[in-house]
Amino acid sequence: MIKPTLMVQGCTSDAGKSTVVAALCRLLHRRGVRVAPFKSQNMALNSAVTVDGGEIGRAQALQALAAGLEPHTDFNPVLLKPNTDTGAQVIIHGKAVADLNARAYHEYKPRAMAAVLQSYGRLCEQYEAVLVEGAGSPAEINLRDRDIANMGFAEAVDCPVVLVADIDRGGVFAHLVGTLELLSASEQQRTVGFLINRFRGDISLLQPGLDWLEARTGKPVLGVLPYLHGLYLDAEDAIAREQLAKRETKLRVVAPAYPRTSNHNDLDPLRLHPEVDFRFVGPNEAPPQEVDLIVLPGSKSVQADLRWLREHGWDAALRRHLRYGGKVIGICGGLQMLGYRLHDPLGLEGAPGSADGLGLLDMETTLAAEKQLVNVTGQLQLPGSPALAGYEIHMGVSHGPALARPAAVFADGRADGALSDDGQILATYCHGLFDTPQSLAALLAWAGADLGFAPGITVDPVARREADLNRLADATAAAIDWDKWHSALPGHPW
Secondary structure (H helix, E strand, O other): OOEEEEEEEOOOOOOOOHHHHHHHHHHHHHOOOOEEEEEEEOOOOOOOEOOOOOEEEEHHHHHHHOOOOOOHHHHHEEEEEOOOOOEEEEEOOOOOEEEHHHHHHHHHHHHHHHHHHHHHHHHHHOEEEEEEOOOOOOHHHHOOOOOOHHHHHHHHOOOOOEEEEHHHHHHHHHHHHHHHHOOOHHHHHEEEEEEEEOOOOOOOHHHHHHHHHHHHHHOEEEEEEEEEOOOOOOOOOOOOOOOOOOOOOOOEEEEEEEOOOHHHHHHHEEEEEEEOOEEEEEOOOOOOOOOOEEEEEEEEOHHHHHHHHHHHHHHHHHHHHHHHOEEEEEEEHHHHHHOOOEEEOOOOOOOOEEEEEEEEOOOEEEEEEEEEEEEEEEEEOOOOOOOOEEEEEEEEEOOOOHHHHEEEEEOOOOOEEEEEEOOOOEEEEOOOOOOOOOHHHHHHHHHHHHOOOOOOOOOOHHHHHHHHHHHHHHHHHHHHHHHHHHHOOOOOOO
């Protein structure tokens, strides 16, 4: 039996689909409804390890949290992790099955759709409601053939659709009307209404436009959602470049935003910590010289991103930074870059071969066919042995003398990463490195040891994420016109 299903699609990427689904998941969860999030196809370099030993997009892991669930591969049965501008690793039900270019994947889509419908069917058997997130825009007419991510899925399972547009970018009425116009008659019919996202200002000035939109399209505006500053919610892919206002910071931290940065949400606790001045440094910016800590985040294409680092002067900047007493942290791909050599004999991230690393740790890494996917807990090998919790997602196997002094020891007894003999470099395969209050405080104290810095404010990223989910849900509940909502979605458990 098909359970009540609602699909949230967007006029553009980053229109707010992920946060709307997360908010609705939390609202239904509060009401005691067993609800599951779902995204048939996700293209993202931010992923999470699931309870059944696979990987899915971070946004679906966040939505699972909002629904009171452990992440499961059925919540995101198809995940595409780009490794070039035209190719991606294809992950089905949590496991990598192929590396395909765009045209080859288009031919593969019928097989991917079969996996999508299998997962959706299982969710319908287990849950009272399913909230579905679309991908990109349904108006990308060049991709409508064999579409599995937007209206192709909605038509296949016969579910209603709510269309979201971001007013903060401007052109919201053109986005909504234009998107609707480009849909087929049946797709227009199943679009039950609009949500306008990220509004700030006097809504009375917007009302004439809302009235016009409803008269022009015959579709209700179901709500105008406010712009919420400083939400700590895992982004699907886009790196957060917003500089948060902070009264006084004590530690300066940067990270290079290389082209294939993965799991950049690892660094969100630094971005949000009130005592840390953190920012990503993009391709048009010189590596800064006066910082306390440089973090090399994960990468989907380590050798390519390492070339990017060299082209932008980061190799010299890192050596200068260390020479003047600065600290460096490498996470996953960042760990691999810090070694002497990178080997890719199978051509998993490009042409088979080897390349020089940054040469800052005495170790080498060889890419292997089988990906390591595991949630971990343990202790950092820093003063006080602070608790650590996170996950591993990598295909590299590292070896060398530097690993004899690990950065962490996991609960299963495995040693992880490296801590340099001079105490300036810490490298780990553990994503979520900063997610526990203990590890975050210990790493900041380590990074600022020469400054006498110890965090004066305790920050709990997990508690902050939970609080912001509730804040998002409260704001969404207050902004939705529930009379219009119930009229547009009769029989749904809203």
